Amino acid sequence: MTKKSARKKLSPRTQAIHGEALSKSWEFSHHLIPPMTASTTFRLGSLTRGAEGFSTFAGPQDQDKPIWIYDRLEEPTTKMLEDQLAILEKGDCAVTFGSGMGAISAAIMTLVKSGQRVVAHKTLYGCTYSLITNWLPRLGVEHSLIDVNDFKVLEQELKNPKTRVVYFESVSNPILEIADLEKIVELVKTANKKRKADDRIYTVVDNTFATPWSLRPREWGIDFVIQSLTKNISGFGTEMGGAVISPKAFDGQLRVARKDFGAIIHPYSAWHILVYGISTQAIRFEQQQATALKVAQFLEKHPKIESVTYPGLKSHPQSKLARKYLVSPENTFAPGTMISFLVKGDMKRCQKFVDDVAQNSYAITLAVSLGLTKTLIEVPGFMTHSAIPESKRGESKIDPRAIRLSIGLENVKDIIGDLEDSLKRI
Ligand SMILES: Cc1ncc(COP(=O)(O)O)c(C=O)c1O
The missing domain is CATH 3.40.640.10 (Type I PLP-dependent aspartate aminotransferase-like (Major domain))
Structure with a gap:
């Protein structure tokens, strides 16, 4: 055959x-x-x-x-x-x-x-x-x-x-x-x-x-x-x-x-x-990506958020390059499932927010790794990128307060709801 x-x-x-x-x-x-x-x-x-x-x-x-x-x-x-x-x-x-x-x-x-x-x-x-x-x-x-x-x-x-x-x-x-x-x-x-x-x-x-x-x-x-x-x-x-x-x-x-x-x-x-994995990647990625855009838009408008980086937002500093390169095999804009953002305030406030999410959130988990069906939050400067010496993190443009979100397959309302609740408490 x-x-x-x-x-x-x-x-x-x-x-x-x-x-x-x-x-x-x-x-x-x-x-x-x-x-x-x-x-x-x-x-x-x-x-x-x-x-x-x-x-x-x-x-x-x-x-x-x-x-x-x-x-x-x-x-x-x-x-x-x-x-x-x-x-x-x-x-x-x-x-x-x-x-x-x-x-x-x-x-x-x-x-x-x-x-x-x-x-x-x-x-x-x-x-x-x-x-x-x-x-x-x-x-x-x-x-x-x-x-x-x-x-x-x-x-x-x-x-x-x-x-x-x-x-x-x-x-x-x-x-x-x-x-x-x-x-x-x-x-x-x-x-x-x-x-x-x-x-x-x-x-x-x-x-x-x-x-x-x-x-x-x-x-x-x-x-x-x-x-x-x-x-x-x-x-x-x-x-x-x-x-x-x-x-x-x-x-x-x-x-x-x-x-x-x-x-x-x-x-x-x-x-x-x-x-x-491979046979479901396209459908997972597309769903996670659609949610990521909504979450990024929510964060961008929130008064307690200092900045949001997501290639799907017009405010991304390389928005033009994003539109050129991030394209699905079916020719649609594909800005991905990852978001980085800063909460207004100092490191203490950032930590308070992340700890609040870790302890109270249902849809979002404090954990490393990314691209999974579950939404994950982490602080790269202290976790995934801690191998970069503190003195070099500036050169690497990694703000210690930057928070990374990897969007999963949960309902977007539940992810936003969890973020909103934790933002209220800080
Ligand atoms: C961009 C990137 N490359 C490579 C790796 C390493 O992959 P692994 O954990 O499978 O060794 C990671 C892990 O987080 C990553 O984020």
């Missing part, structure tokens, strides 16, 4: 449900849903086949006729998830990891060596900041933190012969800045014209906040896309995972990095993300 490839002319909404329909990875033509595997190792019929599996692992020849050996090398359900992610992020291929951080560290490790340099945007998820500023220097990899939308500074950095990677988030966590992908790609391409092929600079973009339902960086010429699958793509707060969507030439190296560093996704998590 054969089914047409998902890459042909189908809507991403349909592709997200059916994927490649029948995988080359797994014999399950009598199942509607792929079976969940539970074997860490695989039966090999002969020594010849075993040896062939090892010698072809991560090479181009193993794509069509995979030989499964051991879960840390490759596994069929995971491979199906990877095929799906590559379709949705418009990449040649995808390699999954045990977490978003597993994906980010593998991508960077694959691209840089000691003596080379990573140029990164100065506002980054806290653990990515820590990876670049604490761990890479131990391996002799330099870094420079800049505003990637400051093209003069970026151009200068690209002239440095050590620069090998430009790293940033398409929509930054937590301040929701939009990176000007087209311009950045143009500058990197110009710099690469003067470099040899094996010395070229690569762009790596964390697309977790946007998700493929809001932005596909590969369509703008970005080389590598990162997703923390733990967030909106998984969506229910039950699985951890990460992915690097990459050009075909890097698929093998990323797989070897995963094999040797060991950050594999558990097949159980891969199955859940494949079966429940």
